[in-house]
Amino acid sequence: MSPAPFARSADLKQLREDGYLVQIKGNLLVLREVPYLNAKQELKRGTLVSTLNLAGDQTRPPETHVIHWIGEYPCGVDGRPIEALRHQDNASNLGHGLVARHGFSNKPEGGYRDYHHKMTTYIAVISGPATTVSPGVTARGNAVPEEEEASVFNYVDTATGRAGLGALAEKLAQDTVAIIGLGGTGGYVFDLVAKTPVVEIRLFDADEFVSHNAFRAPGAASLEELRELPLKVDYWAKNYSRMRKGIVPYSVAIDTTNAHLLDGVTFGFICIDDGPSKKAVIQKLEAIGASFIDVGMGLQIDDGSLGGILRMTASTPAKRQHIHAGRIDFSDDKGADLYATNIQVADLNALNAVLAVIKWKKLRGFYRDLEGEHHCTYTTDGNLLLNGDQ
Incomplete structure (x- = not known):
């Protein structure tokens, strides 16, 4: 992860200058080594974890006053829990190796101005009893923060963090994904996959990106971009490299002579x-033990309106x-062949892509999958969705 949020955000920079061991892990602000007393009045150290609200690489005021806590429940000098903090006590896997045991709620009048205000306020409440028992103990002046973890994104994915989906998103992170065909449906597949933490996305298409x-x-492609007549893979790679790394374009159609590019x-x-x-x-993907999804659609004009079927077929x-x-x-x-009819419209391309990406996420455990279907069709006429090959 780029150190830019610490360099460009005064509140985060101040936390580090104050000597707090603070890091950004994925989409979370993590502050370690916070001293507290447990129920046995033993001195312990825990970790505060907050979601981040960012505009690019600069912080905005925190969206929520609640915070996660990794450690035992902090107590006062009498050994009683600090009930004013209590919000929730169920374990929560936040991803990035962070499992919170508690969630705290402490909202000052007017809310938190920034993350320095939020983190130091919680530290004061949690560490107060510890400093009474052990004067001089502090969360400041600890080890130099380790390097921020590498990320495929050029800026923090705050959408995943604010939804609490970090652990689920990690189930997608190890995939190296190939998208073969960057037409209507393939473009939407790429758009959706690019916003997940997959390590690499290989794009395959030999055609140019033109007006249709x-x-x-x-x-929205600009007129200037269309005049340049870019290859589809280059057009998509250029546009989405602004958001993420790991996009590898191949301006070829896969055949038996170049299938090794799928290794x-x-x-x-x-x-x-x-x-x-x-x-x-498919022969190559099967040979290397990869799973895949094949999509298709067939649309026809009949009596002045358009109708047809979308298909999603998975293989593992x-x-x-x-x-x-x-x-x-x-x-x-x-x-x-119904699926070969060369009529396509953007909304159905998008739906076909969504069906495919949802199934990929099911196969990886991101979404619940009760039927385990490997074939699905959607008929426009009756809004009919059918599963098969469970």
């Missing part, structure tokens, strides 16, 4: 409709037989 792509893609991939999203290319991709090392039993068409001649 702009009307089926996330964001090391742990999960693939297949967003192409070319049968032979799809077959080469434990379940692949349905892929080769007709769920995916590998033929070169699509003929009457």
Whole structure:
């Protein structure tokens, strides 16, 4: 993680200058070595953990007055818990190796001005009894903070922290993801995956990004960008590198001659409709033991309105037989294949991508998965969602 928040935020900078062992872990502000008394009146040290409210790399006033605590419940000099702090007492996995045992609530009139105000106020309440029993004990003047942990993001992901999803997000962090095809659906898949902490995203597409792509893609391409006629992979890599690292563009269509570019991939999203290319991709992903999801849609105009079906088909090392039993068409001649109809609109591209990304997150344990479906279709006419291949 960049040290910029400490350099550019006066409140965080002041905490360090005051001698507090304070760090940013993922999306959380962590202050260690806070002295307190436990129920046996023993001197202990605990850790305060606060969510961060940032505008880029600069702090904003804290959004919440509550805070997490790692340690036993702090007590007064009489051994009784400091009840004025009590908020919740259930264990909470915050991610980044941080498991809080308690949540505290202490709201001053007018709220907290900044994070220096918030952290030092909690320290004063928690450490007060300890300083009475052991004069001179303090949370200040401890070890020099360790280097901030590396992150794939260029700025802190505060959305995950404020929702308390740090531990769940870590379930996605080890994946090396390949997105094959950056058309309408592939672009939305990339947009969603790019906002997760996956270590690497490989993009595969040999085509250029032109005007019709702009009307089926996330964001808003400028006229100047379209005039440059960029390759799709370069367009997406350039735009999203402003947010994160680990984007690797390949301006190729995967076939048997270059399938080695998928080596090391742990999960693939297949967003192409070319049968032979799809077959080469799937053969390689299966050979390296990767899971993958194939998407498709078929839309038709009938009686002046548009309708059709979206498809999401998943494959894992434990379940692949349905892929080769007709769920995916590998033929070169699509003929009457419903999913080959070349009508696509942005909202359905986005929905197809969302279905695929949700399933990926289910497979990784981020979302609850009660049915374990590996095939899903959505029919527009009746808003009908059907699962199969459980």
